[in-house]
Amino acid sequence: MADDLIALTDHLQIERAVMGGTSMGAGVALNCALRYSQRVLGLILLRPAWLDCPNEMNAKLFGLIADMIRKHGPEAGLETFKRSDAYQSIAQECPDAALSLLGLFADQSTRENIARLQRIPQDAPNRDRTEWRRMGVPTLVMTTRGDPIHPFEYGQVLAKEIPGARFEELTAKSVDLAQYTSDLRRCLGEFLQNKFGRSESTGF
DSSP, rough: OHHHHHHHHTTTOOSEEEEEETTTTHHHHHHHHEEEEGGGGEEESOOOOOOSSSOOHHHHHHHHHHHHHHHHHHHHHHHHHSHHHHHHHHHOOOHHHHHHHHHHHHOOOTTGGGGHHHHHOOOOSOOOOOGGGGOOSSSEEESSSOTSSHHHHHHHHHHHHHOOOOEEOOOOOTTTTTHHHHHHOOOOOOOOHHHHHHOOOOTO
């Protein structure tokens, strides 16, 4: 995916850019910064879901969803998943995360992409966090509490290991979506303004 991102910037004739993403997108951006450092002006990691190894809980969870879609199809698989202990636990802890999982069953291409639900969570942006300590790109890490799919501690670890990284805790989406959005825009805007003299896009 990082290779695809670089191919896209080549197509758009963009030599260097601030790159970032949420969850898996954060992992792709981190991989890109490690492997294509000359192409990355800045790095933004929002609610990362990986460190230097797979998140075992996520791997099991997404594998369970893939199995239910394969065995029962999207609609029946959805109802079966709703009754599972795994879903009930996440729904109690973080309703927003639970809702995002249900959306996987509504994806019309899900049946054709069962493999990605099994394989991607088993991967990682890189396998050696000492590589993070050699990074020299301005980095912003943002995360929230109470999200089992995107552990708060992952953001803390990344910000600690990446030299000079800025860490920001955002209001959880499940607590106050409007405040989460406001926090996100403020932190993003301050980072871009301070590091690059540009404020955020209102369309982020």
